[in-house]
Amino acid sequence: MKNPDPIPARVVALKTTPTPELKKQWRELFDTEPPPFNRRYLESRLAYRIQELAYGGMKPETVKRLERLGEEFDGGDRKRSRVRADLMPIVGTRLIREWQGAEHVVTVTTDGFEWQGRPYKSLSAIARAITGTRWNGWVFFGLKNRRART
Known part of the structure; x- marks a missing residue:
């Protein structure tokens, strides 16, 4: 009898593996x-790397094409795209905040955010529309601690 492939089990185990x-x-x-x-970023990259080492990676032509597409999309600014990918919640995520007895639901979109059927570029604009005062949108929706220094 053939031994089962250990790679899928190794990838699944990443979800419960301690961060250290x-x-x-x-x-x-x-x-x-x-x-x-x-x-989440560490898990996804590790899962890919484990599979890449076991089964092989992308073809060089595919890598070149993706790099070209990336440069077209963000001007080749690897640092900017890396930060944006890490900080932005995943598209489709719903952010829920109660304010003065009303529940407000914001959906993360590919271009920013949507609240009450309208597109917004920033969470701060939505927080301002909800409260009538200036807020850091990330703090208002609980994505960043008010005291955190970033």
């Missing part, structure tokens, strides 16, 4: 220090 262990695996698999990104 994820960072250890990152060092082993990438031979670099792990980036200061969130846990």
